[in-house]
Amino acid sequence: xxxxxxxxxxxxxxxxxxxxxxxxxxxxxxxxxxxxxxxxxxxxxxxxxxxxxxxxxxxxxxxxxxxxxxxxxxxxxxxxxxxxxxxxxxxxxxxxxxxxxxxxxxxxxxxxxx
Amino acid sequence: xxxxxxxxxxxxxxxxxxxxxxxxxxxxxxxxxxxxxxxxxxxxxxxxxxxxxxxxxxxxxxxxxxxxxxxxxxxxxxxxxxxxxxxxxxxxxxxxxxxxxxxxxxxxxxxxxxx
Numbered sequence: 186x187x188x189x190x191x192x193x194x195x196x197x198x199x200x201x202x203x204x205x206x207x208x209x210x211x212x213x214x215x216x217x218x219x220x221x222x223x224x225x226x227x228x229x230x231x232x233x234x235x236x237x238x239x240x241x242x243x244x245x246x247x248x249x250x251x252x253x254x255x256x257x258x259x260x261x262x263x264x265x266x267x268x269x270x271x272x273x274x275x276x277x278x279x280x281x282x283x284x285x286x287x288x289x290x291x292x293x294x295x296x297x298x299x
Numbered sequence: 300x301x302x303x304x305x306x307x308x309x310x311x312x313x314x315x316x317x318x319x320x321x322x323x324x325x326x327x328x329x330x331x332x333x334x335x336x337x338x339x340x341x342x343x344x345x346x347x348x349x350x351x352x353x354x355x356x357x358x359x360x361x362x363x364x365x366x367x368x369x370x371x372x373x374x375x376x377x378x379x380x381x382x383x384x385x386x387x388x389x390x391x392x393x394x395x396x397x398x399x400x401x402x403x404x405x406x407x408x409x410x411x412x413x414x
Contacts, residue, residue: 227407228305228390228406230405231402274342286347286357287332287342287344291340
């Protein structure tokens with residue numbers, strides 16, 4: 186079945202460092218891809234999405250490009266801030282069908298040192 | 300911005316007891332979901348709901364689980380006879396339409412602890 190594999194955490198970086206969190210997926214058809222973020226004590230928030238190959242999703246300085254050839258959707262940010270400390274989930278939706286469920290990766294905990 | 304709200308934020312229940320988790324989706328949304336996250340594990344899909352019926356359910360969603368939209372605003376998850384392994388964070392989500400361009404909006408979750 187469809188699945189998402191993402192980089193194990195925790196990841197600890199200094200402020201202003203470059204961030205990459207790797208994510209690869211297995212899917213039949215043409216899934217949509219997402220990054221969700223969970224700040225401490227809060228729910229899941231959609232960070233960015235891409236719905237077709239070569240699309241780039243971006244938000245709050247984060248970017249990810251839908252790479253069909255490598256089945257990847259790596260999350261990047263050029264300069265992280267302490268406020269970016271959170272758990273990041275790569276996810277896919279199986280496309281157009283009634284009420285498409287989301288399949289999540291295991292999450293990567295990111296901690297940013299001042 | 301409209302939000303999905305879940306109550307209670309934390310529920311502690313004795314094993315074998317029934318529990319109802321409540322969610323108020325965003326008002327004009329049509330698709331509703333429950334997910335759960337056992338501590339330290341992945342967020343897992345439980346069930347999706349549209350047009351007053353279940354669209355899809357996972358293997359986790361056995362006969363002990365049920366969902367209901369009793370009054371057009373609340374969306375509830377009931378666990379009939381709780382087990383220790385039901386301890387988890389339960390997330391409700393709602394979606395305006397069934398399209399990847401319509402994201403699922405999540406609540407802050409209910410932490411369920413079974414003793």
